[in-house]
Amino acid sequence: MMDFEERLEIDDFESEVMERIYSKPLLIKRVNTTSQIAIVGANVCPVESLDYEVPENELVNEDWRSRRTVQIFQYILLKWAFALIIGLSTGLVGIFNNIAVENIAGFKLLLTTELMLKHKYYKAFAAYAGCNLGLATSAAALCAFIAPAAAGSGIPEVKAYLNGVDAYSILAPSTLFVKVNVIGIIFGSIFGVAAGFVVGKEGPMVHTGSCIASLIGQGGSRKYHLTSRWLRYFKNDRDRRDLITCGAAAGVAAAFRAPVGGVLFALEEAASWWRSALLWRTFFTTAVVAIVLRGFIQLCSTGTCGLFGQGGLIMYDISAAKVEYSTPDILAVILLGVIGGILGSLYNYLVDKVLRTYSIINEYVTHSIIDPGPNGSVSAEEELLLRSYFCPNTDVSGNYKSFQCPPGHYNDLASLFLNTNDDAIRNLLSTNTVKAFHISSLFIFFVAVYCLGIITYGIAIPSGLFIPVILAGSCYGRLVGRLFEPISKLDVGLFSLLGAASFLGGTMRMTVSLCVILLELTNDLLMLPLVMLVLLISKTMGDMFNKGVYDQIVKLKGLPYMEAHPEPYMKHLIARDVVTGPLITFSGVEKVGNILHALKNTGHNGFPVIDEPPFSDAPELCGLVLRSKLLVLLKGKAFSNDRVLAGNKVLSKISELDFAKAGSGKGLKLEDLDIQEEEWDMYVDLHPIANTSPYTVVETMSLAKAAVLFRELGLRHMCVVPKSQGRPPIVGILTRHDFQPEHILGLYPHIRFQQ
């Protein structure tokens, strides 16, 4: 066993690297060495990496041999049953959420309009403002005090989880689930949406779906005896990942009633690993969601859901418009795409800035102080807007508000501002209604919504980005459509849809999934070529300036995300360059005291196990043992006084079942152990529990190639082995943190200027 304080000798190391890079020797001081357990970025939340590797050792083989056909069948059946449960519950949450939002918003509006009709303008405004203020503060208070993890979109967190980063408070513990989900997300998003904030519900819905999936993935609760022997097969990161992917897909499907879009969203945006079996499972989940939604909508169409209106599976029906276009239309659409892409990436930039500002402010004050609700500066603006009304005829169908206008007329700005976001979008997308909105109203609304969307995203309530972006985008599109009226024959409603597409493409940077979601939202396949064109243009434009909004937020939150493409400078580094010491290894049969010492004094999660003479001819790497497994082994006291018989002790006391991974933050801890001092000199055999076939790379492999391997296989640890024989059989271990730009640039600060 190596000395714990021993560091790998890395003399002349830095200059060697620099030589490789610049092809001439350089002398640069190493600046600082981030330790393997340090959290990258500003936020200091406990982050754990997930491990999607299939370990192999005696216990695992034993476990495999013991699985009978019926158990394998059970496992497959359960996978599908879980997918069904996720679909059902996400669908139910979605429909409940929708009904509540529509009812609260409807009630609020009824109250206001009634007062308006009686010409009690100030009372009406007070009622409207009061409602909003009350709803907003309760949503915010619930979130801030009970479930802070529920704030924001949730999609970046889900995305990070599926990339292999488990931030404790995000998804996992079932107690938090109740808070996050039932209280936080549902009430938060309901109140938020109903309070007239420019917030979407798809982020919270994705988060909800993932929380449900995560709860199921816990495999029940041993504490409450709510578990079963056959749930244990799900107690690993791989199966949980699959469940949470299904959950994310179900969330989008429920938010937009877009089942195929949900699958594609999970594939394109959320997931980092994908396999075709998963495609089928997510598809099943979203099909269940679609059926649940459809059933409830049919039920509600009989009027049993209060103010919840009639709605098909399609939210915004634009099929009334004739889709015919020629060259000038296409030129107009291209221009729309270019500007939309730029505005979308500006949106990302501003959201990023606002979030950074909030994170500073949030340190002393709760968000309620900066609540952009109706009593703040925005409400003054809103008040102003409410008074500058126009009253066109209601010669068009749609949810128009007559607000202070004579019967048969409506107020166009009020139809945008006083509606729920959904209805406002529906109005904006309405076709054959060229003159329905004044250009000035559209412009005012566009500016207001664009700013409000950015400001609102940062506050602590759960909120999505889709709806605000669609709202701003469709307003922008309609505006462009009005401006291009002289030269383009396309309906302004269709321009509105294309505007929404351009904004979505510019912020989210998705393609196929957005396309399908928009199709499913509008039920108009004839627009497909134009929507594709706009999405391509706006994504290209956006990519020139910055990253997609979710990637930005992941980065802002300091989550160690593994990018699909390695950075260019990684080509010039080799695996050995970023391995940081001290490397701690165990012997195949190790003393209990040494293990305890290592567990106490380091934060490492993986330790190489090395057999040394006289137990082997030369030192050889037996495998990699995980901290969690060591803790189980120590807890089970599988010790022996005899060095040779220690293995039998382990096999007799421990089975693979004991290693089932608990929910995040719930596993065994060092403090749970109760090891007497006289046991410190006993032996424990690590062979049966070590992963005997960890993935290895040779030390001279380029870091870029190693990073691709690491990400494609979803690893937590990757062993770096020496090129030449006669040296210790392992050079070091690469983890997720070693691939982070912060770590590498910390080691080699001059590398940034290369490339």
Next chain:
Amino acid sequence: MMDFEERLEIDDFESEVMERIYSKPLLIKRVNTTSQIAIVGANVCPVESLDYEVPENELVNEDWRSRRTVQIFQYILLKWAFALIIGLSTGLVGIFNNIAVENIAGFKLLLTTELMLKHKYYKAFAAYAGCNLGLATSAAALCAFIAPAAAGSGIPEVKAYLNGVDAYSILAPSTLFVKVNVIGIIFGSIFGVAAGFVVGKEGPMVHTGSCIASLIGQGGSRKYHLTSRWLRYFKNDRDRRDLITCGAAAGVAAAFRAPVGGVLFALEEAASWWRSALLWRTFFTTAVVAIVLRGFIQLCSTGTCGLFGQGGLIMYDISAAKVEYSTPDILAVILLGVIGGILGSLYNYLVDKVLRTYSIINEYVTHSIIDPGPNGSVSAEEELLLRSYFCPNTDVSGNYKSFQCPPGHYNDLASLFLNTNDDAIRNLLSTNTVKAFHISSLFIFFVAVYCLGIITYGIAIPSGLFIPVILAGSCYGRLVGRLFEPISKLDVGLFSLLGAASFLGGTMRMTVSLCVILLELTNDLLMLPLVMLVLLISKTMGDMFNKGVYDQIVKLKGLPYMEAHPEPYMKHLIARDVVTGPLITFSGVEKVGNILHALKNTGHNGFPVIDEPPFSDAPELCGLVLRSKLLVLLKGKAFSNDRVLAGNKVLSKISELDFAKAGSGKGLKLEDLDIQEEEWDMYVDLHPIANTSPYTVVETMSLAKAAVLFRELGLRHMCVVPKSQGRPPIVGILTRHDFQPEHILGLYPHIRFQQ
């Protein structure tokens, strides 16, 4: 350097494996050892594996360092330009194909009907039969004599290519491209479709798209000076794979006018590796296809394309039907799904049987003898059918044939049989036309089409499976709809769509892509939940009996396809168990004669390079060198008499550019070398050209884990290294063939009974 005839000593090897599996020693004779170059299966066509690994060595690094920003920009720009070209040309081929089919079929029908109206029945029949016979034989003759590779669907071959199997005659050489594509596919499929065969055009279109992509991927032609220095970046398997994925997507998009469906088809069915960047590129390609199609359809709607009718982007419009359903409808749909799935898998079974029969027959006779054209037994049946006509009123819109009926009436069977497949499907999917087809007509047509589809697929003309399956399925669905009329309120047109979905799910086993393709074909999102339900059910049913039809054909063709999931018995084998000798290795600086000898006497494509004392302290694995690179090195005569200076020689004579991979079958061959006998004793340095960081696995890794790694990384060679030190640094090399069940079961015939 090891002796070439030397084999690895593997005493007691078999019994050791059996011991691990059965936990008791067994004595079994090894049956036969498939060599690494043997072709698995019956077909003996030259198959080469593709290599998606990024090699690393001095030359590659030099190449990377020399790439300037402008070159990287060029590369990116070219990728998109290529996607554009693929989209444009596939779109053009698609539209040309469509116009030709419609015109030929229209002309044929005009001729027949005219004669009919003059009551010249026999002449009419003779004209019809003559047309068909002529078209069919010319299609078949063209294929059989000019481009035999163009026969069949093409999708299995594209699928195998994207899995990493390059069968020479399938995609690559540009000379064949002309034959396969221009003559074979286009004429073949046009004549086939127009001849009244039950064939689809999506398979040939996918093949066409891939051929175009492959031609582009060749990076021009050095022979005709049609290449450029910056095309060289595409001369590798990775970039070609991406291009061909785009091509496959474009093919589906062009065949069905379904751009999103095309992307999903490429993702779900065609591709074995996927990354999100590819999603965007395929999306771009299919968007181009959609725009091209749309443009031409608008052009043709003015009547400039002869008999090519008016058609939007949507092929079968069923939006006229009201989509409302209740419990009995859903039960009917579930039953439809179950039976459809069973019939679909039966279809697969029969196609497999028919193909096996044909492959025997094809050995002596050309297909024309078994041509099921109008003069064979089928035409007699057809004749019979033509006479049993009914003449309902033409109170419905659609492409109905009045065939021998008074004006204002039509013949329902003729409307199915005498139409192009597309029009027949359109008639079957027509909504609000319950009584349009007699049940008996539907039944006769269903049986005929089901059988014809199976028989036709095997003959030598290029043909797809989608259209025949949709045709049979929609007929089956309409039949079920008619039978369920008393209890179900769903329109028979919708039943027809669901029937098509169930057949597709039962044969192809795709989910999301089929769903989207059907949506794009019919423009009806309201049917989405039902279509999803049917697809799920029929896929589940089908999976119980056999594999998807494309997988079956891939297997039948004997292509060494790597499955996504390893077989269960692979869990019980380790990597060392399937490595077969003799392993041939080279020294870091090797004699020319030894290399020549190795290249001549083995078929291996990868050779480990090992540095031995005194050049290193202990034997160490430097890397893996490929046959193709060795040939380039020998051709370039980068030899030296001095062992130490050999490396400089290589670096001065060879650059990474020289290793650009030629089109398949076109690379350097051993016969192209001209090495004098006196050069045999000269030295050549393999370090600069060997891949210094090949992926390695330790010999004790389970075969299942190794197979997953192999497939996920898209490897051609995987090095197996010993667990313990002091042995030769490499145990063997795993290739695609070593993972094939035939190979493993050849080594361990008793393993089959386990599990």
